[in-house]
Amino acid sequence: MSVYTESIGSIQKLDERAKTMPFILQVIMMTWRSLLTIFRTPAAVIPSLIISVFFLLVYDSSLSRASTFLPGLGDNSYLGFILPVAIVSAALGGAGVAGQSIVRDIESGYFDKLLLTPVSRGALLLGTIISGALILVIQTSAVMIVAVLMGLQSSTGILGILGVVLLALLLGTGFAGFTVGVALRTGNAAATQGASFLFFPLTFLTATFVPVSLLSGWIATAAIYNPITYILEAMRAMLNTGWDAEIMLRGLLSCVGLGVAMFIFALISLRTRTRLK
Amino acid sequence: MSNREVVAENLVKRYGDFYAVNNVSFHIKSGEIFGFLGPNGAGKSTTVAMLTTLGLPTEGRATVGGYDVVTEAAYVRRIAGVALQEIGIDPLMKSLELLTIQGRLFGQSRKEARARAEELLSLVKLSEFTDRLVGKYSGGMRRRLDLAMALVHEPAILFLDEPTTGLDPASRRDIWHEVRRLNRDHGMTIFLTTQYLEEADELADRIAIIDGGKIAAEGSPADLKSGIGSESINLTFTDSEMVNRAASELSAMVDRLQADRQVLRLYLTNAAAAIPAVVTRLQQAGIQPASLTLTQPTLDDVFLKVTGQRFQSESEQAEVA
Numbered sequence: 001m002s003v004y005t006e007s008i009g010s011i012q013k014l015d016e017r018a019k020t021m022p023f024i025l026q027v028i029m030m031t032w033r034s035l036l037t038i039f040r041t042p043a044a045v046i047p048s049l050i051i052s053v054f055f056l057l058v059y060d061s062s063l064s065r066a067s068t069f070l071p072g073l074g075d076n077s078y079l080g081f082i083l084p085v086a087i088v089s090a091a092l093g094g095a096g097v098a099g100q101s102i103v104r105d106i107e108s109g110y111f112d113k114l115l116l117t118p119v120s121r122g123a124l125l126l127g128t129i130i131s132g133a134l135i136l137v138i139q140t141s142a143v144m145i146v147a148v149l150m151g152l153q154s155s156t157g158i159l160g161i162l163g164v165v166l167l168a169l170l171l172g173t174g175f176a177g178f179t180v181g182v183a184l185r186t187g188n189a190a191a192t193q194g195a196s197f198l199f200f201p202l203t204f205l206t207a208t209f210v211p212v213s214l215l216s217g218w219i220a221t222a223a224i225y226n227p228i229t230y231i232l233e234a235m236r237a238m239l240n241t242g243w244d245a246e247i248m249l250r251g252l253l254s255c256v257g258l259g260v261a262m263f264i265f266a267l268i269s270l271r272t273r274t275r276l277k
Numbered sequence: 278m279s280n281r282e283v284v285a286e287n288l289v290k291r292y293g294d295f296y297a298v299n300n301v302s303f304h305i306k307s308g309e310i311f312g313f314l315g316p317n318g319a320g321k322s323t324t325v326a327m328l329t330t331l332g333l334p335t336e337g338r339a340t341v342g343g344y345d346v347v348t349e350a351a352y353v354r355r356i357a358g359v360a361l362q363e364i365g366i367d368p369l370m371k372s373l374e375l376l377t378i379q380g381r382l383f384g385q386s387r388k389e390a391r392a393r394a395e396e397l398l399s400l401v402k403l404s405e406f407t408d409r410l411v412g413k414y415s416g417g418m419r420r421r422l423d424l425a426m427a428l429v430h431e432p433a434i435l436f437l438d439e440p441t442t443g444l445d446p447a448s449r450r451d452i453w454h455e456v457r458r459l460n461r462d463h464g465m466t467i468f469l470t471t472q473y474l475e476e477a478d479e480l481a482d483r484i485a486i487i488d489g490g491k492i493a494a495e496g497s498p499a500d501l502k503s504g505i506g507s508e509s510i511n512l513t514f515t516d517s518e519m520v521n522r523a524a525s526e527l528s529a530m531v532d533r534l535q536a537d538r539q540v541l542r543l544y545l546t547n548a549a550a551a552i553p554a555v556v557t558r559l560q561q562a563g564i565q566p567a568s569l570t571l572t573q574p575t576l577d578d579v580f581l582k583v584t585g586q587r588f589q590s591e592s593e594q595a596e597v598a
Binding site: 021026029033036037040041104105108109110111112113114115116117118119274275276277 | 292326329330331332333351354355357359361363364365366367368369370374378379381382383384410423426
């Protein structure tokens with residue numbers, strides 16, 4: 001038995017004089033601070049922007065002829081079909097920014113400093129995740145502009161283009177949550193970078209280059225369970241065939257589901273980190 | 278009445294089979310400066326991590342300001358200020374940004390946070406450097422900014438984990454001065470870890486010596502030292518015959534004496550006060566000592582006694598290596 005038990009029980013508590021910010025303000029503040037540092041190192045963002053434009057150019061010029069004999073595509077442009085793949089690839093690359101900025105904060109010790117404040121753990125992680133996703137919006141917009149210059153004609157007009165950007169934002173939140181989780185578990189830049197590649201198979205185990213109807217065998221099965229499939233379909237619908245409530249809903253749910261799951265993963269990773277520390 | 282106490286009760290932190298902190302208990306009173314003294318790897322930082330909610334205890338419990346560090350962690354964070362051994366500042370930000378965000382997270386309005394930030398920057402003498410990214414600061418400047426960040430919300434209890442490690446002597450004295458001021462003027466309870474004996478001796482009201490994850494001794498610096506044994510007056514003479522004569526003259530005045538060639542050691546409590554009497558007695562007997570020195574037990578002696586080894590700080594180890 002400890003001699004202090006009695007004294008612990010009888011101790012009076014200090015006033016809870018210090019307040020805290022409302023949750024939403026905490027998220028905004030953490031997002032702002034995260035963006036601030038990201039913009040001070042533009043070199044961290046620019047490569048993935050270039051890569052996604054590169055994907056778009058290469059896929060389109062090497063595969064667009066194939067569209068003439070791809071039965072699932074009908075009269076639609078291959079550009080509108082392949083553009084979502086470039087956007088999803090960009091989301092993957094860009095999401096690494098969020099994980100890397102957590103690693104950077106862990107290495108500088110600032111992450112611990114923030115953990116020592118009353119800031120909500122959720123807000124702390126969301127700030128980084130959202131800032132990563134916002135960077136992605138900028139990237140996606142840039143890719144869209146290049147696509148429009150290449151002759152993209154969205155069948156749902158400007159609203160569809162905005163819809164694609166919104167889906168990219170949501171998807172980016174999911175990927176960013178994943179890299180943040182890995183960053184918290186490993187605290188290591190190389191491991192975080194490596195883990196982002198784990199998502200790459202997901203972009204290929206789906207209707208990447210041809211419509212789902214043309215897939216067969218195990219890839220077809222994998223595509224059914226792959227949330228990316230539905231996100232790509234939703235984006236393609238907006239660009240090529242027009243609004244379709246069911247496709248939109250499936251795409252949106254896939255994004256949100258992925259985002260929520262990855263955010264929970266990140267929160268659990270933070271808890272594990274505290275337990276092991 | 279406010280409670281600014283820190284209480285640890287059988288705290289354990291285990292990684293696999295390794296006990297980083299092994300059954301540590303202490304009770305720090307309101308307004309006390311508590312020195313947690315130990316060599317590298319003794320478990321100091323791990324203890325701080327648990328007390329400040331950064332790490333979870335494997336066993337045992339602790340309260341800070343009356344709040345449980347596990348179940349009431351959010352309250353602990355509101356009343357505790359922490360400057361860790363690893364400085365926690367983002368090199369890509371500026372001092373005013375860091376301090377303002379810190380203040381806002383502790384519930385200050387934009388205006389309050391800004392005013393407090395400026396006040397603290399002038400306190401730590403960094404007002405001129407607000408335009409510079411903190412990544413460009415020197416080690417001492419970063420340490421001062423880090424301390425300022427820990428003080429943004431006027432914490433009731435301040436945790437300083439090796440606040441002066443790696444600092445030059447002038448910066449170290451600045452930090453000591455500030456620690457005393459915070460304690461005196463604001464009544465802050467201060468939990469200070471250090472690997473410097475003189476720092477603990479200088480600042481702490483009470484000291485716990487931690488070694489291998491366990492507390493080896495605890496008490497005020499004076500108590501710990503007096504527990505080692507009495508002080509001694511050391512007299513040197515020109516020949517051993519004089520040593521014997523002095524010994525017979527002085528034997529009644531001391532607890533114990535020891536002759537060693539030309540040196541005579543007199544062990545007695547409160548030796549400093551006894552020096553005039555010793556000198557007078559020797560003069561009366563016509564004995565002239567060549568030198569007289571006073572030996573007081575140091576914390577190093579305490580450390581040697583409780584751990585069986587000499588205390589070696591990081592810098593000393595580096596010199597040896």
